[in-house]
Amino acid sequence: MGRIIVITSGKGGVGKTTTSANLGMALARQQKSVALIDADFGLRNLDLLLGLENRVVYTAIDVLSGHCRLDQALVRDKRQNQLVLLPAAQSRTKEAITAEQMRQLAAALTKKFDYVLIDCPAGIEGGFRNAIAPAQEAIIVTTPEIAAVRDADRVIGLLEANRLHNTQLILNRLRPAMVKANDMMSVSDVQEILSIPLLGIVPEDEKVIVSTNKGEPLVLAESLSLAGQAYVNIARRMGGETVEFLDLNGESNGMFAKLKRLLTRKL
Numbered sequence: 001m002g003r004i005i006v007i008t009s010g011k012g013g014v015g016k017t018t019t020s021a022n023l024g025m026a027l028a029r030q031q032k033s034v035a036l037i038d039a040d041f042g043l044r045n046l047d048l049l050l051g052l053e054n055r056v057v058y059t060a061i062d063v064l065s066g067h068c069r070l071d072q073a074l075v076r077d078k079r080q081n082q083l084v085l086l087p088a089a090q091s092r093t094k095e096a097i098t099a100e101q102m103r104q105l106a107a108a109l110t111k112k113f114d115y116v117l118i119d120c121p122a123g124i125e126g127g128f129r130n131a132i133a134p135a136q137e138a139i140i141v142t143t144p145e146i147a148a149v150r151d152a153d154r155v156i157g158l159l160e161a162n163r164l165h166n167t168q169l170i171l172n173r174l175r176p177a178m179v180k181a182n183d184m185m186s187v188s189d190v191q192e193i194l195s196i197p198l199l200g201i202v203p204e205d206e207k208v209i210v211s212t213n214k215g216e217p218l219v220l221a222e223s224l225s226l227a228g229q230a231y232v233n234i235a236r237r238m239g240g241e242t243v244e245f246l247d248l249n250g251e252s253n254g255m256f257a258k259l260k261r262l263l264t265r266k267l
């Protein structure tokens with residue numbers, strides 16, 4: 001039975017889909033079989049980030065309504081045949097699927113794949129609840145911004161309320177120079193607020209945009225960018241390896257301390 005992991009955040013636009021695509025690809029390159037579920041039924045774009053959009057024929061909705069079998073809907077990656085995508089339907093509303101149906105899909109996939117990664121939609125409503133329903137583990141993605149960190153904290157609480165205690169953190173879009181200049185929260189600032197284990201730190205990297213446009217995850221690049229390297233490292237940690245964190249750890253000198261105290265009290 002494979003591990004079912006939801007990639008979630010609360011806030012939109014913090015890097016969940018980028019993370020799903022890169023971790024899926026990195027794990028597949030480490031000889032794991034991986035099924036990615038695009039659970040963002042409103043705004044699917046995992047297919048685009050993987051460059052598989054032209055190969056989508058059926059979606060999860062077609063499987064659930066009996067229009068096709070699950071294996072017919074799975075889009076196999078053209079570079080890594082250990083990686084498949086279960087696309088989301090774009091035209092239907094987010095309520096087109098139930099938590100129970102999401103559990104069924106994940107349960108079927110976990111029999112055949114080492115990893116089932118679920119790319120969660122933003123928000124904490126129905127789409128979020130469906131995406132977390134089958135998960136045994138969660139990866140919280142946040143950027144070092146107050147709004148994103150606060151939403152992440154809220155989501156950690158909701159995951160716990162749903163008996164999901166195995167939650168790890170990816171801090172995305174870190175800019176060490178800004179942290180040094182006290183213009184951005186540091187890794188330890190964020191960790192102190194969220195108090196969950198750190199799985200990885202991904203720096204701000206303009207290669208992310210290039211990779212998105214090309215439909216080629218960063219981890220495929222011949223010479224890895226920093227963010228690409230970060231995702232490769234994260235995938236290795238997921239497999240149980242001890243891999244040092246990239247040295248991006250500009251430390252602030254406490255400018256955020258007051259803010260942190262405020263946040264911690266409020267949350």
Ligand code: ADP
Nearest residue numbers: 012013014015016017018173203204205208209
């Ligand atoms: P989400 O799925 O959480 O909404 P996305 O993965 O779609 O977030 O990313 C949102 C935007 O942020 C995209 O335009 C993406 O290219 C950009 N982005 C994500 N991570 C990084 C990064 N490390 N460096 C630069 N841009 C990034």
Ligand code: MG
Nearest residue numbers: 016017040120
């Ligand atoms: Mg997304």
